[in-house]
Amino acid sequence: xxxxxxxxxxxxxxxxxxxxxxxxxxxxxxxxxxxxxxxxxxxxxxxxxxxxxxxxxxxxxxxxxxxxxxxxxxxxxxxxxxxxxxxxxxxxxxxxxxxxxxxxxxxxxxxxxxxxxxxxxxxxxxxxxxxxxxxxxxxxxxxxxxxxxxxxxxxxxxxxxxxxxxxxxxxxxxxxxxxxxxxxxxxxxxxxxxxxxxxxxxxxxxxxxxxxxxxxxxxxxxxxxxxxxxxxxxxxxxxxxxxxxxxxxxxxxxxxxxxxxxxxxxxxxxxxxxxxxxxxxxxxxxxxxxxxxx
Amino acid sequence: xxxxxxxxxxxxxxxxxxxxxxxxxxxxxxxxxxxxxxxxxxxxxxxxxxxxxxxxxxxxxxxxxxxxxxxxxxxxxxxxxxxxxxxxxxxxxxxxxxxxxxxxxxxxxxxxxxxxxxxxxxxxxxxxxxxxxxxxxxxxxxxxxxxxxxxxxxxxxxxxxxxxxxxxxxxxxxxxxxxxxxxxxxxxxxxxxxxxxxxxxxxxxxxxxxxxxxxxxxxxxxxxxxxxxxxxxxxxxxxxxxxxxxx
Numbered sequence: 001x002x003x004x005x006x007x008x009x010x011x012x013x014x015x016x017x018x019x020x021x022x023x024x025x026x027x028x029x030x031x032x033x034x035x036x037x038x039x040x041x042x043x044x045x046x047x048x049x050x051x052x053x054x055x056x057x058x059x060x061x062x063x064x065x066x067x068x069x070x071x072x073x074x075x076x077x078x079x080x081x082x083x084x085x086x087x088x089x090x091x092x093x094x095x096x097x098x099x100x101x102x103x104x105x106x107x108x109x110x111x112x113x114x115x116x117x118x119x120x121x122x123x124x125x126x127x128x129x130x131x132x133x134x135x136x137x138x139x140x141x142x143x144x145x146x147x148x149x150x151x152x153x154x155x156x157x158x159x160x161x162x163x164x165x166x167x168x169x170x171x172x173x174x175x176x177x178x179x180x181x182x183x184x185x186x187x188x189x190x191x192x193x194x195x196x197x198x199x200x201x202x203x204x205x206x207x208x209x210x211x212x213x214x215x216x217x218x219x220x221x222x223x224x225x226x227x228x229x230x231x232x233x234x235x236x237x238x239x240x241x242x243x244x245x246x247x248x249x250x251x252x253x254x255x256x257x258x259x260x261x262x263x264x265x266x267x268x269x270x271x272x273x274x275x276x277x278x279x280x281x282x283x284x285x286x287x288x289x290x291x292x293x294x
Numbered sequence: 295x296x297x298x299x300x301x302x303x304x305x306x307x308x309x310x311x312x313x314x315x316x317x318x319x320x321x322x323x324x325x326x327x328x329x330x331x332x333x334x335x336x337x338x339x340x341x342x343x344x345x346x347x348x349x350x351x352x353x354x355x356x357x358x359x360x361x362x363x364x365x366x367x368x369x370x371x372x373x374x375x376x377x378x379x380x381x382x383x384x385x386x387x388x389x390x391x392x393x394x395x396x397x398x399x400x401x402x403x404x405x406x407x408x409x410x411x412x413x414x415x416x417x418x419x420x421x422x423x424x425x426x427x428x429x430x431x432x433x434x435x436x437x438x439x440x441x442x443x444x445x446x447x448x449x450x451x452x453x454x455x456x457x458x459x460x461x462x463x464x465x466x467x468x469x470x471x472x473x474x475x476x477x478x479x480x481x482x483x484x485x486x487x488x489x490x491x492x493x494x495x496x497x498x499x500x501x502x503x504x505x506x507x508x509x510x511x512x513x514x515x516x517x518x519x520x521x522x523x524x525x526x527x528x529x530x531x532x533x534x535x536x537x538x539x540x541x
Binding site for chain 2: 166169170172173176177179180181182183184185186187188189
């Protein structure tokens with residue numbers, strides 16, 4: 001294969017993993033913006049998306065589409081329950097407490113998944129066959145196209161929600177000034193719950209669309225969650241385009257690193273980027289200095 | 295319209311409001327004056343449900359509102375313009391105003407009605423119309439204050455609580471804001487509870503006033519009487535002790 005074709009191949013796979021990281025990262029950012037919490041359990045909803053789809057497909061014997069819808073619903077429900085049981089009862093928790101609680105929740109969910117299912121890695125069928133398509137010498141799987149399409153839809157939906165609906169703007173208002181938000185009649189508590197709902201749904205979607213490419217198991221959430229976190233950090237925890245770009249940059253760098261240097265360094269690359277960003281530009285790559293007058 | 299009965303509010307161990315009782319009649323402008331830390335802001339936040347009282351009763355239009363969360367109190371018709379404006383800085387001016395009508399959007403009220411009220415706010419404060427697409431954080435202090443008041447009005451409150459609307463503003467802007475308050479009472483019959491450092495201006499506008507000291511109401515009087523009250527003049531209106539008592 002020629003170098004140009006090879007490069008194109010890396011870009012294609014970089015873009016698709018990047019899209020996944022972006023979706024997971026958005027989940028981090030949405031909860032962070034609504035509550036100031038970094039929800040380290042975010043990766044588990046990604047795992048739940050994939051594993052539940054498989055469960056509904058193989059055990060309950062539903063079709064592909066009902067399985068996916070049910071998986072998203074159940075994973076979202078888990079997110080809501082997690083918020084109600086683990087986060088909401090706390091009165092004025094410290095950030096450290098929250099980190100420990102979300103990590104604890106993550107370990108619990110992973111453990112339960114292992115007990116309910118097993119420790120094996122499972123293949124999930126692709127949405128529409130696995131006949132590769134040819135793009136200027138690089139191969140694209142139909143699943144890649146699904147990933148691109150669904151990610152773009154999810155991001156556009158997200159953007160529309162946060163900028164053009166009153167509930168979305170109310171959620172942003174809560175993140176900027178929660179006291180003032182409650183003074184205009186926004187139920188801040190409900191918005192927090194809603195942010196968990198939205199994030200777990202996005203996480204589940206990410207887990208479902210990536211599962212046919214990477215397979216799934218009870219512990220895929222760990223790595224995917226951390227990569228999503230990394231994307232959100234690159235994007236400065238914005239619940240918009242910043243995190244999306246962060247995910248794509250991360251995905252492409254990983255693919256290039258794996259292809260040109262060594263696939264053994266794939267994960268290391270993500271964490272080196274994470275550390276660099278945190279040291280050099282903790283506000284993220286794209287966040288403008290905020291203009292305001294007092 | 296509003297009645298506070300023996301309200302005690304605490305911040306942790308600090309006893310911030312000590313058995314405070316007060317009332318507002320419909321259509322009245324009442325002002326709270328007192329030094330920093332006397333508990334003026336706490337009274338507003340207690341009414342709004344942000345710092346609920348430990349005991350005592352608050353009746354709004356005859357119904358108890360003590361146990362309600364802040365958003366439910368707004369729904370009843372009580373809006374607060376908080377100290378320091380507290381606009382949503384990264385959102386546009388118009389978004390801020392529309393969020394003021396959040397509950398009306400939720401209750402499926404017609405967009406047309408809300409739009410009309412938006413136009414009315416722009417009529418009150420033409421400066422906001424000029425800057426409607428601008429981020430609220432880029433407005434000047436006075437404009438942010440107008441925005442905060444406009445945002446509260448978008449909820450169509452029957453009782454408006456204002457916390458130091460003149461703080462840090464140029465005298466001309468203060469005049470404009472007070473003119474709007476006067477107008478609100480006249481044209482919409484809005485009842486207003488006004489907390490002010492600028493006691494003189496507040497007493498000129500208000501019908502009645504309460505004087506607070508260290509969490510207690512020490513005086514309740516018709517505003518014009520308070521303006522004449524020698525002790526009030528000395529403590530809050532900036533007159534010299536000699537000028538009043540040793541002439």
